[in-house]
Amino acid sequence: MPVPARLPSWAWTSGLTVGAIAAVTVLAVQADKGPHPTASSAKPSSSVSAQPTPTASAPARVPDGSGTGRRIVYSLGEKRVWMVDASEATRRTFTVWPGTVSPDPGSYTISSRNEATTGSDGVQIEHIMYFAAQDGVSVAFSNAVDGSSPPPAASGGKTGGVRMKKADGTALWAFGTVGTTVAVVR
Template identity: 45%
Template sequence: MARSSSGFVAGLTAAAVVAVGFLAYQASANAPADLSVKPQRPGKVAPSVSPSGGPKQPVKDPLAVPASSGTGERVVYSLADRRVWLVNGKGKATRTFAVWPSTVDPVPGPYKVTSRSGSVQGSDGVQIEHVVRFATAEDVAIGFSAAVDGSTPSPDPARKTGGIRMKRADGDAMWTFAVIGAKVVVVD
């Protein structure tokens, strides 16, 4: 009987050592690289260190709406970021996503949705859906849309086109959000 109980105790001891080792590994894997950095209050981004040891730039919050985009419920389209934000009446983004613009850009400023089409053929020959038009530039209609086949082709630089493509799920959200008369703000 003594042999079996000593084997049992040895097994429990080995299991405990393995468990403690695993927990120590987990703790070290989640520990910050520099323990001298004080924790930030919730909602603030903690400074981080680059591989070279210098400070990294803080990561930009993807839901942060561009400051120059006005107030109220609106669609915000950033030309430089190639990104759209759907902003509620309280000024908070409810969704943001990347887009693929065509060759003609709208001039920065405020617009209103002027027309919508459920499904049409794009000027590039691709079947598109959830077309939300809001501007005209260089005699080209400009609007958001999603390709039915999910593609995001590069526009032909020799053709003037104004489609701003997005993924189909983002197109669904845009279609629901941006009704006729909805505010669209284009920023640099």
């Protein structure tokens, strides 16, 4: 009786790879048809909040002393961020909710980025861009995945997250790559 021919190892590897790609494609299509998370539709309360609320009004110009060239400018006093391009044009500006720990004024760079994690306050966050450390706390820009604003910090808690609205976080994530200058001003 004749012995059947064996398939070469490259044929097995190719077959398994094609099968895995097909399985991942089927799962991706199924996931795309499922429910997608959305921001909370809860109405803001009429009570006074202990946290400042970002506003839509924007100062006309970038603060003096923030440097030149393509950069992110973060004003501690105005609780505002500007995205400035190489031609000195402001591409976007928005208000933020700072944590309890702020960096000293100066020039920093985005040292690392993390797409998503849980913040030190237990909130799911995304678009995390680390640029400074102060008092042993990392300072980073981020936004809450569900679009919420952060609650007031617990007494004695140290948080270095500079939170923003979801749309602003997405825009800053696209603008602020590793090595981008972050100018912190008073």
